[in-house]
Amino acid sequence: MKILAIETSCEHATVALLCDERVVERALDGHSTHSERLLKTISELIVDNDQPLGELDAIAFGAGPGAFTGLRLACAVAQGLATGAGIGVVPVSSLAALSAMSGHEYVLAATDARMGEVYSAAFRVLDGFPVLIAGPDCQVPEQMQLPPGTQWYLAGSAFGAHPSLLRRLSASSIGHDAIAVPQASSIARLAVRMIEDGGLLPPEQAAPLYVRNKVALTTAERLARGGKA
Amino acid sequence: MKVLGIETSCDETGVAIYDTTQGLLGHTLHSQVDLHAAYGGVVPELASRDHIRLLPALVRQTLESARCSLAELDAVAYTAGPGLAGALLVGAGYAESLGLALRVPALPIHHLEGHLLSPLLSRDPPEFPFVALLVSGGHTQLMEVTGVGAYRLLGETLDDAAGEAFDKTAKLMGLGYPGGPQLAALAAAGRVGRFALPRPMMRAAGLDFSFSGLKTAVLNVVSAPGWDAADAADLAADFQEAVVDVLCAKAMRALELCGLSRLVVAGGVGANLRLRVRLDASARRKGRQVYYPEPELCTDNGAMIAFAGALRFAAGERPHAAPAVRVRPRWPLAELQRP
Numbered sequence: 001m002k003i004l005a006i007e008t009s010c011e012h013a014t015v016a017l018l019c020d021e022r023v024v025e026r027a028l029d030g031h032s033t034h035s036e037r038l039l040k041t042i043s044e045l046i047v048d049n050d051q052p053l054g055e056l057d058a059i060a061f062g063a064g065p066g067a068f069t070g071l072r073l074a075c076a077v078a079q080g081l082a083t084g085a086g087i088g089v090v091p092v093s094s095l096a097a098l099s100a101m102s103g104h105e106y107v108l109a110a111t112d113a114r115m116g117e118v119y120s121a122a123f124r125v126l127d128g129f130p131v132l133i134a135g136p137d138c139q140v141p142e143q144m145q146l147p148p149g150t151q152w153y154l155a156g157s158a159f160g161a162h163p164s165l166l167r168r169l170s171a172s173s174i175g176h177d178a179i180a181v182p183q184a185s186s187i188a189r190l191a192v193r194m195i196e197d198g199g200l201l202p203p204e205q206a207a208p209l210y211v212r213n214k215v216a217l218t219t220a221e222r223l224a225r226g227g228k229a
Numbered sequence: 230m231k232v233l234g235i236e237t238s239c240d241e242t243g244v245a246i247y248d249t250t251q252g253l254l255g256h257t258l259h260s261q262v263d264l265h266a267a268y269g270g271v272v273p274e275l276a277s278r279d280h281i282r283l284l285p286a287l288v289r290q291t292l293e294s295a296r297c298s299l300a301e302l303d304a305v306a307y308t309a310g311p312g313l314a315g316a317l318l319v320g321a322g323y324a325e326s327l328g329l330a331l332r333v334p335a336l337p338i339h340h341l342e343g344h345l346l347s348p349l350l351s352r353d354p355p356e357f358p359f360v361a362l363l364v365s366g367g368h369t370q371l372m373e374v375t376g377v378g379a380y381r382l383l384g385e386t387l388d389d390a391a392g393e394a395f396d397k398t399a400k401l402m403g404l405g406y407p408g409g410p411q412l413a414a415l416a417a418a419g420r421v422g423r424f425a426l427p428r429p430m431m432r433a434a435g436l437d438f439s440f441s442g443l444k445t446a447v448l449n450v451v452s453a454p455g456w457d458a459a460d461a462a463d464l465a466a467d468f469q470e471a472v473v474d475v476l477c478a479k480a481m482r483a484l485e486l487c488g489l490s491r492l493v494v495a496g497g498v499g500a501n502l503r504l505r506v507r508l509d510a511s512a513r514r515k516g517r518q519v520y521y522p523e524p525e526l527c528t529d530n531g532a533m534i535a536f537a538g539a540l541r542f543a544a545g546e547r548p549h550a551a552p553a554v555r556v557r558p559r560w561p562l563a564e565l566q567r568p
Binding site for chain 1: 267268269272274275277278281282284285286288289299315318319320321322323324325326327328329330331551552553554555556
C-alpha cells in the first residue's frame with residue numbers, strides 16, 4: 001500500500017510517505033508557518049522518492065484534536081490532493097498516533113488545548129493499533145480522570161503544559177513523555193489498518209476532529225449572561 | 230481554456246468553472262447566512278468550519294453541472310485575500326493542492342478584483358476604462374480601472390463600509406441579522422423626508438466616504454423620547470436615501486475627475502434597488518452608462534474568481550514557482566499588477 005500522510009495539528013509538523021513496509025518522514029522547517037512550507041515539503045518528498053501522487057492509494061492526515069487552523073490545513077490539502085489524484089482520504093486521530101508512537105499498551109494521550117484546557121483520549125494499543133477506551137475530550141486538567149488501572153503511560157504536551165496534572169496522575173502511571181508530538185509516519189501506519197477496515201473516505205467526507213465544538217456564544221446566550229446583543 | 234474558481238473569503242462558499250471560449254459553464258454557491266444568524270454576525274471559526282465541510286462536495290457538483298471533468302481543467306483560481314484568514318486558508322489549501330495533483334497552475338486572486346470584473350460576465354459588458362464603485366458589507370471603494378490589474382484607488386470609506394452601515398443600523402432598529410436587505414425592504418414601504426439625517430463627507434473634497442456617523446444619527450433618533458416604532462419605515466427610507474445620496478454624488482464626481490463615462494457597480498450593496506434607480510437617473514442626465522453584474526453575481530461567488538483567474542491565465546500569468554498556501558487577509562487592491 002502507498003500512502004502520503006500529513007500531520008500539522010501542533011507546532012511541529014511532519015509529512016510521510018509509506019510504501020508497503022517502508023516509511024520516509026520529513027519535518028517541516030520552522031514553526032507556525034506550516035501553510036507556507038507544507039506543499040513544498042510534500043512536493044520534495046514525492047519527487048525525491050519517485051512516487052507520483054496518482055499512484056498513491058490514499059492521503060492520510062492527522063485530523064486532530066489540535067490547533068484548528070492546522071487541522072484545516074491538513075484536511076484541505078488532503079482533500080485537494082486526493083480529489084486531483086482521484087483517490088480517497090483517511091482522517092486519523094492525532095491522539096491515536098501519539099499513543100501508537102509510545103510503544104506502550106495502555107496510553108493516555110493528552111495535548112495542550114490552550115485556554116487552560118487539554119485534549120485527551122485513552123487507548124489500549126494492540127499489535128500497534130490503538131483501540132479507543134475513553135474520549136476524546138476537551139476539559140480543564142483538574143477534571144481529567146484516568147480509566148481504571150495503574151499501568152497507564154502518559155504521552156503528550158498536556159503533561160508539560162500542566163505539571164500539576166502530571167503529578168496528580170503519576171500514581172496510576174508507569175511513565176510519561178511530555179515532549180512527544182503526533183507524527184505523520186504514525187498517521188500513515190495507522191491509516192493502513194484503517195483502510196483494511198474500510199476507513200477510506202471520499203474527499204468530501206473527510207473532516208477535522210475538533211473536539212472543542214463550542215467556539216462562540218449565540219446572541220441569546222450573550223443576553224442570558226447579561227451581555228449585549 | 231477552462232478555469233475552476235473557488236471563493237471562501239467570508240461567509241459564502243462559491244465554486245465555478247469559466248471557459249474562455251464558452252463562458253460560464255456552471256457555478257454553485259452555499260451561503261452561511263443561517264449559520265451565523267443566531268450569533269448576530271459572522272463567527273470566523275464557524276465560517277472556516279463550514280467552508281471545509283462543503284467545499285469538496287461543491288466542487289464535485291459544479292463539475293457535474295458543467296459536464297466537465299477534472300482532467301479538462303487548465304488552472305485553478307482561488308480567493309487569496311482580502312478576507313478572514315482562516316476562511317481564506319481553506320480555499321487556498323484546497324486549490325493549491327488540487328492544482329499540484331492535477332499538474333495545473335493555481336492562481337491566487339484578489340477578491341475585489343473578482344467583484345469589479347464581474348460586470349464583464351453580463352450580457353452587456355462594459356469596455357475599459359471605467360470607474361468601479363465597490364460596495365459591500367466589507368468594502369466601499371471607488372477605483373479607476375484601465376485594464377485587468379490596472380487599478381487606481383480614488384477613494385474609500387474611512388470607517389464602516391456601506392453594507393456594514395446598513396447591517397449595523399438594521400441591528401439597532403431591531404431588524405435582526407443580516408439586517409441590510411431587511412432595512413432596504415422596510416425602506417421601500419417608507420416615505421423619504423421626515424428625518425433629517427446627515428450626508429457624511431458628501432461635500433468634502435476628495436472621494437473618501439464615512440458612514441459611522443450616519444448610523445449614530447439613526448441611534449439618536451430611535452433612542453430619543455417620543456420615538457414611535459411605527460415610524461421605522463420612514464426612518465429606514467431616510468437612512469437609505471442618505472447612503473444612496475453619498476454613493477451617487479461621489480460616483481458621479483469620480484467619473485468627472487477621471488474624464489470617464491462608464492461606471493461599474495459591484496458588491497452586495499450593488500443589488501440595492503434604490504441605489505440602482507438613482508445611479509441610472511444621474512448617469513442618464515449626463516450621458517453616462519452604469520453597468521451591474523447579473524443579480525446572482527452581486528454577492529460573493531466563485532464565478533467572479535474563475536473569471537478573473539481565466540483573464541489573468543489567458544494573459545500569460547503563472548503562479549509562484551514553488552507551491553505554497555499563502556493568503557493575504559489585508560491586501561490593497563491598488564497593489565495588483567497587470568498579468
